[in-house]
Amino acid sequence: MMNVKRIVSRIEKNYILSNLRKEERIDGRGLWEYRKFSIESDTIASAEGSADVTLGDTRIITGLKYDIGTPFPDLPNEGVCTVMAELLPLASPLFERGPPDEQSIELARVVDRGIRHADCIQTQKLCIKEKEAVYILFLDMYVINHDGNLIDTGGVSAITTLLSAHLPEGIIGDNGLEWTGKYLTGDDLVNELPLVLTYGKIDDIIFLDPNLPEELVCEGKISISVTEKKITSIQKSGATTFSIDDIKMLGKKSLEISQKLRKELNLLQYKTSIK
Amino acid sequence: MMNVKRIVSRIEKNYILSNLRKEERIDGRGLWEYRKFSIESDTIASAEGSADVTLGDTRIITGLKYDIGTPFPDLPNEGVCTVMAELLPLASPLFERGPPDEQSIELARVVDRGIRHADCIQTQKLCIKEKEAVYILFLDMYVINHDGNLIDTGGVSAITTLLSAHLPEGIIGDNGLEWTGKYLTGDDLVNELPLVLTYGKIDDIIFLDPNLPEELVCEGKISISVTEKKITSIQKSGATTFSIDDIKMLGKKSLEISQKLRKELNLLQYKTSIK
C-alpha cells in the first residue's frame, strides 16, 4: 500500500515531471485524458437522491436531504441548495478528524459555484408558496476513497444526485403544509448539466485530472466549470501562477473536453421521473 | 490523600483480586453488598426538585429545571425529560475540564435509559395543551466527589430528584400560558421507581458496586436497571467479555438485590406533595 503521507521526494517529482514533459502520465494517460468515471445513482434509501461516483480510485458518495423553510426576502419564490463536503479520515491518512479544513471547504465551494452559476437547479421549482415556504436542499458529499481530483468527481456526483432527486411534493393548504403524495424529481429540477474540469500544473506543464501522486507534487491547480457553450466558474488554487495565454488555452480545452465527456457520461440516464 | 491518577500497579491489582477470590473486598464488604447510601432531597432552592446523594464517598447533586416547549409531532401530548451529567474536575484529579467526555456521556445515558424504559415518568402529565405546550425537563447531575460507581449513585439521585419535583402548573388560557399557582409534583409525575445496579468484573470475578480503587483495576462493568419485577435496561462497558451464564446470573441477582435496596431506601418518603 502506498504511504501517501510520505514527503514526496525530489526524485519522484522529477520522475513525474520528466514523464509529463514527454506528454506521458505515470498511469499511462495522455495530458488531456480523464481516468474512467463510473456512476451509480439513487443508492441511498434514506436520502431523497444520491450518487456513488468513482473517478479512477477516487470515490465520493453524495446524498440529498431537504428541509422546508421561509425564503429569503429578496428571492421570495426561490428555494435554496447548500453544498457540504467531508474528507473522511476513513478515506485517506491525508485527511484528519475535526471541523472542515480548507480542502473540504474548497471542494464544497467549487462544486457549489459550478452548480449555482450555471443555473443548474430551477430554484423556482423549489418554491411551495411565495414568501412562505420553500425547499432547502442539502447536497452533502462524503469522500470514501481518495486518489486525486476530488473536485471533478464531486461535480459529477452532485449533478447525478440532483438528477436522481425525489422530493415529496408539498402544498400549503388551510392547515399549513400538506403532502400531495407526489414527488418533485430531477426531471423537474435540473436545468443545465455543468461539468467541472480540473487541471494540475507542475513547472510549466499543465494536464487534466491529476491523480493523487501528481496532486502531491503539483504547484497549483485550476478548475473550470462549463455548460455546453459557456464558462460559468473558474477557481485557481495553489501557490503558483498561470500565464494569460495558459488561461485562454484552458478555457478552450475545457469546452472541447467537456463536450466529449458529456456524451460519454450521458448523465440524463440518471434522471428520476417518478411522480 | 490517595493519588488516584497514578498508574495502578500490577501488585495492587493482584491484591484487590486475591481478596475478591476470597469473596472479600478491600473495604470489608461482601461481593454483592452495597456501600451505604445517604440521601437528602430538595436541597437546592433554585431548582424545581433536587437530591444530594452519597454512596460511600461518591456524591452527586442533581437538580431539576424546566422549560415550556412544543411537543414532538408524533407524541403530541407528552413532555420530555433530558438527562445530563458533569464529572466536575473539582471532584477528582481524574476528571478534566472541557466538553463532556465519554464517561459523562455514559453516566447520563445509562441513567436516562434506566428512567425512560421503566416508564418512570408519566410523560403525559407533562402536557399542558396537546400539540401546543409541554414541559421539557432537564435533570442535571453534578459529581461532587468520586469514589466509584457514579451510575448507581446517579440513578438514585435522579429518581429522588423527580420525586421531589415541584413544577409550577401552567394552563393555556386566552392570553397564552398562565400559571395556576398550583404545582405539579413528584406525586403526580413518578410512576415507577427503577433502580440501576452496576457490577464490576476483574478476571473472572464479578461483584456489585465497585469503589474507585476497584473501578481503576476493573476490566469491565455491567449496569442493569430493574423495576420490581422486570429488567428494563442493560449496558455492558469496558474491554472485557461476560459469559452467557454470567449474564443470566446477574439478571437474577439484580432483581433480588434491588428488592431489598428498594425497601431500605424507601424513596417514596422524598415525594413532594404540595399542590
Place this chain on the structure above:
Amino acid sequence: MMNVKRIVSRIEKNYILSNLRKEERIDGRGLWEYRKFSIESDTIASAEGSADVTLGDTRIITGLKYDIGTPFPDLPNEGVCTVMAELLPLASPLFERGPPDEQSIELARVVDRGIRHADCIQTQKLCIKEKEAVYILFLDMYVINHDGNLIDTGGVSAITTLLSAHLPEGIIGDNGLEWTGKYLTGDDLVNELPLVLTYGKIDDIIFLDPNLPEELVCEGKISISVTEKKITSIQKSGATTFSIDDIKMLGKKSLEISQKLRKELNLLQYKTSIK
C-alpha cells in the same frame, strides 16, 4: 520596533518605577495626565454609527449594528445594547487568534458597565412596540493598534459611536414591521456621557492612563466610570491590592480629571442629528 513579547526585565521595571517615584513617566507625562485623544466619527459606511479613536498610539475602531427582536418580558418597552471587543492579532504580537480571551472579555465588560450603569442609552427609545419589537444594538470594538489602556480608549470609542448612531426608524403597521424612512439618532438615544478612567499601580505608585510598557510591569489596575458628578462603575483587576485611602483618593481624582477631559473632548460634536 519594540518586541513587546519579551519578558520585561527587572531593570526595566526599576527604570519605570524610579521615574514614577519622581512623578515622571517614560513618555514625559505627569502621574495624572492622559496621552492625546484623537477622534473621528461615522467613518464606517456599513455601520449604523462608528468611531475611530486613538489614545497615544492605542487605536480602536468601533461600529454599531442592530437587529430587531422581542423585548425581555420584565422590560417590555426597552431595547438592548450588547458590547463586544476583539483584540486583533493584527494589532499586537501580544494578542492571539482564537475565541475572546480574558482581556477582551474584560474590555467589553468594563466598557459595557460604564455605559449601562450611567443610564447612557435611553433604552426606552429603542422600543418599536411594547412587548413585541425592540432594537437590539451591537456595539463591537476592534483594537487596531495596542499601546496600553484599551479600556479608556474603548470607553470614548463606545460613547462616540452611540452619539454618531443613525438607525432606520421602524414602526409596527398592519403588515408587520415597516420603515418610516426617518432615523433614530444619537441625538435621540444618548442621555449621559460617562467616561471611564483607568489607573495603573506599580509598587505603591498609582498613575493615570498606563501606556503599554507601563502596563506590562503593572501589578494591578483600577477602572472608574463617572458621569458629571457620580461614580457609576468600578473594576479593580490584577493581582494587587489597594488601600482604602487609595480608593477614596482615586474616586475624587476621577471626578476632577473627567470634568476637564469632558470639556476637551467635547463629545457632543459627534452627535448625528439627521432625521
Place this chain on the structure above:
Amino acid sequence: MPLIIKDEYPEKLFREDGKRLDGRELNELRPIKMEVGVIKSADGSAYLEWGNNKVFAAVYGPREVHPHHLAKPDRGILRVFYRMATYSVFDRKRPAPGRREKEISMIVSDCLEPILFLELYPGTSFEIFIEVVDADGGTRCASTTVAALALADAGIPMKSLVSAIAVGKIDGKQVVDLSGIEDKAGDADLPIAITWYNEEISLLQFDGEMDLDEMTKFLDIAKDALSKIHQMQLVSLKSKYITLKEGEGEKKR
C-alpha cells in the same frame, strides 16, 4: 418537518400471514452483503450492506498516536470513530459528530478490544473509522461486524472475529435482526455481540422490559443468528483471498 410524512408508525408490526412487515419470519435475517478491501489507502477495510444499512470501515495502524499524550507505554490503544453521514437518516443529521456517535464509538471499541493483542504494540494506536452512509436499524451491530472484517483484512493478529446482532420484541413476540421500523415501534431492543475465541458476550445493551425467562430466550435466539453472521464473515474473508489469487492485486468493487 419531514417527520410529518414518514414517522407514522404502523399499528401492527406483523402482516396477516404472520410474517413481519418486510416478509421475514421471526428468526430470519435481512439480506446481508460483505466485501473486504474496498478502501485502497487504508491498512484494512470492509463494506457491509445489511438490509438498508450501508456501512464502510477502515483500519489504520499500528501507527503513531496523535495527540502523543494518549499513547500508553505498555500497550497499543484502539480508537474507534463511528460516524453517520448526514443523509443516512430520515431527518438530516447535523454534520458535527453528536453524543450518540461518541457513545456508539465507545461501545464498538469496548467490543472489539478483547479480540486484539494490544499488549504487543506499545506506544502505538489502531484507528478504526466507521462511516454509516445509509441507516435502517442496528447500525451499531453492523458497525461492529464490519469493523471486525476490516481488522482481519488489515492482517492484524486477532484472537477471533466478533459478530453482532440486535434481537428484540415486537408486538409481544421475540424476533431477530430488528429493522429500523421494528426498532422504533417495537417493545424491546437487545443488541449483542459475541467474541468467538471464548464464545462470550462483548457487547450487550437492552432497552425495554423483560423477565428472566425472556432474557434466556433472547440470548438463545441471538446466539443462533450470530453463528450465521460469523459464517458469512468467514466466507467473505476467504472469497476475497480467492479473488486475489485469481487476479493478483486486483480489487473488486
Place this chain on the structure above:
Amino acid sequence: MPLIIKDEYPEKLFREDGKRLDGRELNELRPIKMEVGVIKSADGSAYLEWGNNKVFAAVYGPREVHPHHLAKPDRGILRVFYRMATYSVFDRKRPAPGRREKEISMIVSDCLEPILFLELYPGTSFEIFIEVVDADGGTRCASTTVAALALADAGIPMKSLVSAIAVGKIDGKQVVDLSGIEDKAGDADLPIAITWYNEEISLLQFDGEMDLDEMTKFLDIAKDALSKIHQMQLVSLKSKYITLKEGEGEKKR
C-alpha cells in the same frame, strides 16, 4: 419562560417595620455555614452556605501545568475555574461555561493571588475549582471566601485569609450582604474583598451610582461585615482541626 412567574420584583425592598424583606437589619448578614475538607480527593476543599448560596471549592496543587506552555519558569501560577450548576439559577444556565463565569474566575483569581507565595513554586500550578450549586446573590464574594478556606485546608502557605462581601444600596439605603432579589432590584452593588495581612482591598467592583460620601460609607460598613466573615473563617478552620484531633482521619460531611 419561567421568567413569567418569578421575575416580578417587589416594589419595595423594605417591610413596613423597616426591616429588609428577609427580616434583616441594614447591617445584618444572612445565615452562613462553613465547612472544610468536604471533598476527599482534593488537596484542600471547603463548602459554604451563605443565605441560599451553596458553593463548593477544591484546591489541587502544586502540580504540573497542563498545557505545559502556561508554566512560568520563575513562579507558580494560580488558575481559578468558577462554574455554576445549570440548576443553580432561576433560568436554567447552559452547561458550557459562559463569559460571566470566565470573568468571575479572573476576578476571584486576582483577589486570591496576593495572599499566596507563588514565587516559591516555579513551574507548577495551583488550580481552584469552584462550583456554585445554588445561587442567590453575591456568589463571587461567597466563592472568594470559600476558596480561601480551601487553600488553608490544603496547607498551602498563605500571608493571611481573604474575606469578601457585597454591600449595596436598596431603596436609597446602604445595606450589607445583598440577597439575590436586593441585587437585582436594588440601586447599587459593591462587592469587595480584604486581604487581612495588609488590610487592603483585593477585589472591588461597583455598579450603580454614588458620590464620594456614599463611597466612604460603603467602605466603612463593608469593613465591619468583613471582620465578622473573617472570624467565621478562622473558627471553621479551627473546628475542623479539632474534629480531626478527636477522630483522626475522619471527615465530616
Place this chain on the structure above:
Amino acid sequence: MPLIIKDEYPEKLFREDGKRLDGRELNELRPIKMEVGVIKSADGSAYLEWGNNKVFAAVYGPREVHPHHLAKPDRGILRVFYRMATYSVFDRKRPAPGRREKEISMIVSDCLEPILFLELYPGTSFEIFIEVVDADGGTRCASTTVAALALADAGIPMKSLVSAIAVGKIDGKQVVDLSGIEDKAGDADLPIAITWYNEEISLLQFDGEMDLDEMTKFLDIAKDALSKIHQMQLVSLKSKYITLKEGEGEKKR
C-alpha cells in the same frame, strides 16, 4: 431584518447618461487611498481605502511557528488570516471567523506566496493579518493589494509586488472594479491578480457566464486596470520613504 430596507437591487446598473450608478465610466476605478506603516507593533503594515472598502494588513515574521508541528524543515510558511469586522457588512457578521473568511484567507495566501522567497526561511512563519473594517465589493482584491504593501513595508525580500482587481459584467457590459452593488446585482465577477515579476496570474476566480471571446476581453481590461493599481502601490511605498526621509522615524496616520 435589515434586509428589508436595503437589499432592493436597482433594476438597472447604468444611469441614463450611460455612466455607472456611482458615476464611473466602464473602465474607471473607484477612489483609492494607500498608506503604509500604520500599525506600530507590526513588522510591516498598510491601510487601503478602495471605494467604501477599508482594509488593514499587518505582517509578523519571520518568527517561530505556533503550533510547532506546522513548521517545515526546508522552508518558511506563509499564513494569511483574512477577517471581517462584524460591522463591515450590511447584516452584522457573526464574530467567529466563518467559512468564507477561511476560503478567502487561502486564496490570498496562494496569491502572495509566489512573490516570496520562503525557501530562505526554513522553520519559520510569516503571518499576515487582514482586517476588513468596511466592505463594499472586491475585498479579496483589496486585501491582496494591501497585504503586498504590508510585506514590502516589512522589508521582506520579494520578487515583485502583486496587484488585484475584480472585473465583471453588469447589464451585459464588461466593466472594471465592481462595486458592492454591481457585484451582487451584476451578471459576472472575475477577481484577478498579477504578480509583476513574471506578469502571470496568481489569483483567478470567475462566476457568471462567458464565452471565449468575452474571457479574452476580461483579461485585457483587467491588465490595464492592474497596471494602474501597481503604479499606486509603488508610489505609496516611495512616498512613505520620502516622508521618513523628511522626518526620520515619524509615522503618519
